[in-house]
Amino acid sequence: MSCLTERSIHNAGGNMTRPSGVKPNRLFQTSTMAALLDAVYDGEMTLGELVQHGDFGLGTFDALDGEMIVTEGEVRQFRSEGIASGTTADMKTPFACVTYFEPEKTVTIDKPMGKEEFEELVNGLIDNPNLFGAVRFTGEFEKVDTRTVFCQHKPYPGMLEVVAKQPTFRMGEISGVMLGFRTPPYMQGINVAGYHLHVLSDDRKHGGHVTDYRVKSGKLEVARISDLEISLPKTEDFAKADLQPAGLHEAIRTAEGG
Known part of the structure; x- marks a missing residue:
């Protein structure tokens, strides 16, 4: 319910191991995309609680204060200027999705590939339109377009009003990791149907919610999610x-830049 005025240098997670008895590639989600669309921005779950359910994922922060990426158990926050900062375990999220990612298939990308061709490749690797998929690309990009929502104050405006004013960025040739989920169409509203991806540069300083991209070369890893x-x-x-x-x-397509 409050917007941080200083960036923390601490991590909510980092180098975590999967708890005994917890299955890999099992999606854990807090709240729903439809709720976020209707301005339910107050976080109820702490990041410390969230990372007990996964070391890979994405989401947003209390009061819609930026975009989240979870990679190798570390939670990073992209605020309105698109700069990545650390987080603390007591920060909260109103919407996030995480899993303990264990790739089922890995392929090498050795030629430039735009968003449409990339998604077609992932769809073929998952080979089931009715399952969720976890996706991670690590490598070089020719370009990445991102956006980052900014902190809101009550009474909260609807998300479509927020994204109409959101900062957008274009990064040229960078190296980094792009990760997230592919959600089947019948889950629209529970999650974001189609692809929902966030990116973090190798210097761990830049990134956000991905709206368009062109990969250059690197490693693509995917896993099917049925739980x-x-x-x-x-x-x-x-x-x-x-x-x-x-x-x-x-409304979700507009909010997510699809």
Whole structure:
């Protein structure tokens, strides 16, 4: 419910091992995309709690204060200027998705490839349109377009109003990691149907929510996800949220830059 004025240099996770009995490639999610669309921005789950469920993923922060990437158990925050900073375990999230990622298939990309061709390759590797997929590309990019939402204050505006004013960035040739999830169409509103990817540069200083890209060369890893756990908020705002609004699909596409 508050926006940080200083960036922390500490990590909410980092170098974590998968707890005994927890399956790899099992998606854990807090809240829903439809709730986020309806301005349910108050975080209920701490990052310390979140990283107990996965070392790989993405999301946002309390009061929509930037974009999140979780890589190798470390949580990084991209605020409105697109600069990555560390986080603390007591920070909260209103929406995030994580898993303990164990690649099932790995391929080498040795030629430039745009977003459409890249997604087609991933779809073929997952080979099941009705399952979730975890996706990680590590390597060189010709370009990456990103956006980063900025911290909101009550009364919260709807997400479409927020993204209409969001800062956008274009990074030229960089190296880094791009990761996230492919969600099947029937889960629209619960999550983001299609691809939802965030990127972090190798210098760990830049990135955000990916809207377009062209990869140059690197390693692509994917895994199918058939197990899903969702932790829903028990707050009054969530109880009052309209989770089945008219035009949900188009609203999410607009919000996510699809």
